[in-house]
């Protein structure tokens with residue numbers, strides 16, 4: 342069978358090994374070299390261009406339905422659950438603990454629960470909104486597993502690698518939020534990021550207050566494509582006397598966007614994390630769709 346393999350950035354280092362394994366079984370194998378960060382970004386166009394019959398996407402579970410033969414190969418890693426003993430003192434003031442993790446650790450969530458229960462905690466595991474598929478699992482854009490139990494818990498514990506995923510959940514919740522990285526045996530409270538994010542949001546709206554020309558980012562990635570929202574935003578911005586244009590791209594290149602100097606501000610409809618995590622990479626303000634609406638509401642009051 343002719344197959345295309347796709348790996349997120351952290352797993353690209355293993356691409357050749359997997360390709361050779363499949364080749365030895367008789368498959369004709371290609372590897373996507375394009376950047377990818379989630380199952381929202383399936384290399385279906387590349388697979389079709391190659392005449393591949395299947396896309397094998399590593400590192401993520403299914404994000405949304407697509408009209409192509411896709412096999413998902415989540416990369417699970419067994420983390421050392423015993424390390425939770427190291428944060429017993431941190432969790433001591435809290436009785437009800439909500440736990441969240443990523444696809445890499447979600448198979449261990451019951452072990453994490455039992456370990457916390459052994460410390461005397463009442464443990465809560467929430468439901469994702471729909472992009473994530475397992476209870477307790479979060480994505481950068483699906484923090485339902487945290488938000489759905491925010492009212493029930495005294496604090497949250499994220500158990501997994503990196504800070505990209507828990508930060509999304511921190512922004513959407515109000516309770517103390519501890520992140521433990523079992524691979525580095527490190528932990529930190531992330532609550533200060535809520536205030537930083539609120540300040541960022543306020544600053545970005547104020548920097549856009551006199552903007553007249555808006556570029557609305559639309560991604561062609563299959564799980565991020567939101568042209569309808571972009572069209573609504575364009576109409577709304579124009580109704581308020583602005584000029585607006587829809588800008589289509591794949592993985593947006595911020596240097597390239599910086600070259601579009603006619604625009605006073607950009608509005609994001611692609612991966613929602615662009616407008617929370619990447620705003621410093623652009624010279625002009627990058628607003629989320631909600632922030633663009635808030636901007637217009639503020640202007641209407643003046």
Ligand code: SF4
Nearest residue numbers: 378379381481482612
């Ligand atoms: S956070 Fe962004 S990159 Fe990650 S799955 Fe969601 S849309 Fe894709």
